[in-house]
Structure formats: structure tokens, C-alpha cells
Amino acid sequence: xxxxxxxxxxxxxxxxxxxxxxxxxxxxxxxxxxxxxxxxxxxxxxxxxxxxxxxxxxxxxxxxxxxxxxxxxxxxxxxxxxxxxxxxxxxxxxxxxxxxxxxxxxxxxxxxxxxxxxxxxxxxxxxxxxxxxxxxxxxxxxxxxxxxxxxxxxxxxxxxxxxxxxxxxxxxxxxxxxxxxxxxxxxxxxxxxxxxxxxxxxxxxxxxxxxxxxxxxxxxxxxxxxxxxxxxxxxxxxxxxxxxxxxxxxxxxxxxxxxxxxxxxxxxxxxxxxxxxxxxxxxxxxxxxxxxxxxxxxxxxxxxxxxxxxxxxxxxxxxxxx
Numbered sequence: 001x002x003x004x005x006x007x008x009x010x011x012x013x014x015x016x017x018x019x020x021x022x023x024x025x026x027x028x029x030x031x032x033x034x035x036x037x038x039x040x041x042x043x044x045x046x047x048x049x050x051x052x053x054x055x056x057x058x059x060x061x062x063x064x065x066x067x068x069x070x071x072x073x074x075x076x077x078x079x080x081x082x083x084x085x086x087x088x089x090x091x092x093x094x095x096x097x098x099x100x101x102x103x104x105x106x107x108x109x110x111x112x113x114x115x116x117x118x119x120x121x122x123x124x125x126x127x128x129x130x131x132x133x134x135x136x137x138x139x140x141x142x143x144x145x146x147x148x149x150x151x152x153x154x155x156x157x158x159x160x161x162x163x164x165x166x167x168x169x170x171x172x173x174x175x176x177x178x179x180x181x182x183x184x185x186x187x188x189x190x191x192x193x194x195x196x197x198x199x200x201x202x203x204x205x206x207x208x209x210x211x212x213x214x215x216x217x218x219x220x221x222x223x224x225x226x227x228x229x230x231x232x233x234x235x236x237x238x239x240x241x242x243x244x245x246x247x248x249x250x251x252x253x254x255x256x257x258x259x260x261x262x263x264x265x266x267x268x269x270x271x272x273x274x275x276x277x278x279x280x281x282x283x284x285x286x287x288x289x290x291x292x293x294x295x296x297x298x299x300x301x302x303x304x305x306x307x308x309x310x311x312x313x314x315x316x317x318x319x320x321x322x
Contacts, residue, residue, distance in 0.1 A: 003140045007201045008135055010204050016124060024126075029136045032152075044089060055072055055087075059088050074087075095108075126165045127198050134149075134151055150183050153183060163184055171194055173185065245300055246299065250265050252307050252310075252312070261302070267282055
């Protein structure tokens with residue numbers, strides 16, 4: 001997804017100098033990109049990422065914040081259409097790192113959601129949590145009816161924790177399960193823009209909002225055009241039907257048509273696309289549209305009555321089926 005790649009590229013370049021924000025972003029990134037593994041009966045921390053630049057940055061942050069030296073390898077995720085991915089692994093000292101980042105609790109149990117200190121932190125820390133989660137497992141679709149910002153989550157508890165952090169940031173997010181995978185979803189256009197801006201993707205937020213506004217304007221124009229086309233079609237169909245019935249009425253009545261009704265029928269046939277008001281202006285002397293409509297109605301009624309008495313098809317039979 002080009003949009004997703006643009007957002008992640010911008011977020012990867014965001015540098016919040018506050019230690020608490022750096023820890024929050026890194027912890028969320030580890031939690032949403034893999035988290036804990038057991039390798040050779042030892043606890044290992046691993047993050048599988050779709051960008052070498054991001055993987056290199058994560059490795060550097062681990063060294064600077066926790067003093068560990070992670071391994072960085074290229075992997076091919078099974079069934080992944082995006083090509084190569086990159087794994088950042090910490091095996092030596094993995095359990096200590098897991099405790100420090102809150103991925104393990106004090107009883108060595110994996111934390112199902114997110115550490116409480118992150119989801120109740122300051123606004124910059126909450127923004128860093130969302131930034132790390134999106135970098136790890138986020139996606140953004142094009143503006144439109146199915147537009148969405150989504151983050152795949154490792155557990156329903158993690159999804160709920162991210163939703164709570166989002167609400168504290170003013171982002172209207174919801175947790176849902178899609179094909180068995182917990183996700184956090186933002187669908188409202190304004191909420192998506194707010195989420196991007198809160199995470200630090202200011203340029204992507206502005207670009208996405210411009211795209212959304214263009215789509216909305218284009219959709220509005222299309223609706224108006226379609227509405228006008230429908231009205232024109234209905235008007236054309238009504239004019240064809242009216243003229244066909246008038247022609248049949250004059251044919252049925254022949255010389256029995258009163259002059260004033262014949263004149264109304266003649267006006268209808270000579271000015272097929274004209275409105276009733278315009279037909280009245282063509283009459284001599286001029287007539288109101290109600291007078292013209294009344295005369296045409298009487299012409300048709302008189303013809304239908306004679307057709308019924310004569311046992312022949314009435315005026316409706318002349319209207320084209322389509």
C-alpha cells in the first residue's frame with residue numbers, strides 16, 4: 001500500500017527526545033511486531049519488521065536505551081506478499097529486556113496487553129505508543145467508503161489497551177476481530193486525520209485529508225450529475241408517453257374531437273419537449289398550464305371512453321413498453 005509506506009516512512013523519521021516517549025514507542029513496537037519467543041529454552045525478544053531502515057533504528061534504540069546488542073537478520077515471512085522482512089532479535093539478556101520493557105511481569109508471565117504505565121502516561125507517551133504500534137502492524141487505505149486506519153494486534157487485550165490510549169489522545173478507535181485477528185480500526189475520515197497527526201505523520205495527515213476532500217467533492221458532483229440524468233430521463237419518458245397517448249386519442253376520436261381539445265393536442269405534438277407552461281404560451285390566446293393540462297386530460301379521457309365503447313385499445317396501448 002503506497003499510503004501505508006508513506007506514513008511509515010514519515011513516522012520512522014520522527015524522533016521524540018524524551019526518554020519516556022522513546023521507551024513507550026519501542027515497547028509498543030516490540031509488542032505489536034512479535035514480542036516474546038522461546039529459543040533454546042531461553043526467553044528471546046524479537047521484532048519482525050517490513051523495513052530495513054526501521055529495523056536498524058529499533059536495533060539502535062535497544063542498544064542506546066537498554067545496552068543490549070541485538071541481532072539483525074533478513075527473513076522471508078511465509079505467505080507475505082511484500083517481499084523481504086527484517087527480524088531484530090535479542091537472545092542474550094532477552095528475559096531481562098522483556099522485564100524492563102514490561103513484556104514480562106514480575107512473575108515471568110507474558111503481559112497480554114500493554115504495560116499499564118504506558119497507557120496511563122502523558123500525551124507524548126500515548127502518541128509514541130500509537131506510533132510504535134502502527135510502525136509494527138499498521139495500514140492505511142485510500143479515502144473513500146471503505147477508508148480505514150487499522151492496526152493488527154497480538155491479542156484482544158492489546159487491542160483494548162491501544163483503544164484506551166487512542167481515546168485519551170482524542171482518536172475515536174474501536175477494537176474488532178477480523179478473520180480471527182484482533183484489530184484496532186479507525187474509520188471516520190476526521191478521526192483518521194487526527195490519528196495520523198497525533199502519531200507525528202503531519203505531512204501524511206495533510207495529504208490524506210486533501211485526498212479525502214477531493215473524493216468527497218467528486219462524489220458530490222457525481223451524485224448531482226446522476227440525479228440530473230435521472231430527472232432528464234424521467235422527463236423524456238413522460239414526454240414520449242404523453243405524445244403517444246395524444247396521437248392515439250386523436251386517432252380514436254377522428255372528427256369528433258372538440259376544437260379546443262384538438263388545439264391542446266396539436267400543441268402537445270408540435271412541442272414535444274415543452275413544459276405545460278410553455279405550451280400555454282404557444283396557445284392563441286395564451287393559456288395557463290392548468291388549462292392546458294385540463295384540456296389534454298379531457299382529450300385522453302374522451303378517447304379512452306370511446307375506445308371502451310368501441311372495444312378497441314385505448315390511449316395507454318400506444319405508450320412504448322420501454
